[in-house]
Amino acid sequence: MSAERIFTYGATAGLIGDLLLGDPRRGHPVAAFGRAASAVEHVLWRDHRGWGALHTAVCAGGAAGAAALASRAVGGSRTASVVLTAAATWAVVGGTSLGREARTVAAALDAGDLTAARARLPHLCGRDPQALDADGIARAVVESVAENTSDAVVGALVWGAVAGVPGLVGFRAVNTLDAMVGHKSPRHRRFGWASARLDDVVGWPGARLTGALAVLAGGSPAGAVKAWRADAGRHPSPNAGVAEAAFAGALGVRLGGTLSYGGRVEHRPELNGGGRAVTVADIDRAVRLSRRVAWLTLGVCAAGRLALGARAARTTTRTRTTARTRTTTRTTTGTGGR
Numbered sequence: 001m002s003a004e005r006i007f008t009y010g011a012t013a014g015l016i017g018d019l020l021l022g023d024p025r026r027g028h029p030v031a032a033f034g035r036a037a038s039a040v041e042h043v044l045w046r047d048h049r050g051w052g053a054l055h056t057a058v059c060a061g062g063a064a065g066a067a068a069l070a071s072r073a074v075g076g077s078r079t080a081s082v083v084l085t086a087a088a089t090w091a092v093v094g095g096t097s098l099g100r101e102a103r104t105v106a107a108a109l110d111a112g113d114l115t116a117a118r119a120r121l122p123h124l125c126g127r128d129p130q131a132l133d134a135d136g137i138a139r140a141v142v143e144s145v146a147e148n149t150s151d152a153v154v155g156a157l158v159w160g161a162v163a164g165v166p167g168l169v170g171f172r173a174v175n176t177l178d179a180m181v182g183h184k185s186p187r188h189r190r191f192g193w194a195s196a197r198l199d200d201v202v203g204w205p206g207a208r209l210t211g212a213l214a215v216l217a218g219g220s221p222a223g224a225v226k227a228w229r230a231d232a233g234r235h236p237s238p239n240a241g242v243a244e245a246a247f248a249g250a251l252g253v254r255l256g257g258t259l260s261y262g263g264r265v266e267h268r269p270e271l272n273g274g275g276r277a278v279t280v281a282d283i284d285r286a287v288r289l290s291r292r293v294a295w296l297t298l299g300v301c302a303a304g305r306l307a308l309g310a311r312a313a314r315t316t317t318r319t320r321t322t323a324r325t326r327t328t329t330r331t332t333t334g335t336g337g338r
Contacts, residue, residue, distance in 0.1 A: 002309055007160060007164060015089060033059075052191035056177060065166075099145075105124065105137065142247070142255065142282055145287060146243045151206075155203050218246075218249070224249035227245045231269065251285055
């Protein structure tokens with residue numbers, strides 16, 4: 001079985017596992033990584049970019065390195081390689097739990113229980129829930145679903161297609177570090193700079209694929225393209241802006257505006273400013289769009305990996321054929337000379 005088929009079978013099984021099981025309540029590998037990264041931060045923290053870069057290298061590099069060693073250890077068994085890929089995919093992809101949390105908040109809003117909705121919102125994003133009314137919470141949930149579709153699903157699958165299990169694990173490690181230290185708090189403004197910038201780099205392809213697939217899978221392709229082109233670059237994040245703008249246009253809603261993080265108020269540009277205000281019903285629409293994007297991503301990544309593998313095989317075959325032809329020619333020429 002080729003490496004391309006190992007990724008395709010393993011990633012498909014892992015995504016199905018996420019659909020059926022979601023994230024475990026206890027003992028999640030990403031949570032374990034977070035605890036380890038916090039311990040490393042406790043040792044290395046200095047209010048300095050260099051020390052933050054070292055923290056990023058130790059944590060993200062260590063996770064990707066461990067994944068590479070695990071891949072090498074099972075490399076002799078195709079079945080074990082598929083199982084490892086499936087397990088890694090299930091561990092790093094969080095689409096089902098994202099949808100469940102979003103719908104939990106929506107259910108609380110539908111019931112008129114603003115207190116419960118505010119209590120649940122921190123499971124999705126880091127905004128100050130007490131500063132939000134029902135409409136503000138609904139908007140925050142839709143924005144979180146859009147951004148995390150890119151971060152928690154699409155980006156991981158893209159890097160899995162590129163680099164196998166180390167790509168899956170390494171991407172998730174970088175994304176987790178960004179969530180932990182990549183924000184602009186006084187403690188992490190300099191220390192978390194490297195994690196934030198690296199997350200921008202590795203998240204770039206996944207965010208663009210998320211935007212493209214939201215155009216294809218959403219209800220308004222023209223609206224998604226228009227919002228992406230007009231507004232994505234105005235968002236403070238080069239990647240979240242693409243996902244959120246495309247989702248806003250696809251759903252026909254208006255995202256962005258005033259929000260609050262850790263007591264700090266931000267006034268962000270509106271995305272798809274001509275759209276209507278977000279309602280509770282739009283949360284379910286965003287979750288369904290996120291799920292369609294996830295499965296389309298799997299198809300794109302698997303097809304791309306298989307196509308590149310086939311191309312590499314043809315190139316190898318042509319190279320071997322050329323080498324044999326040259327060898328035969330030299331042999332024939334040498335025989336004729338004698």
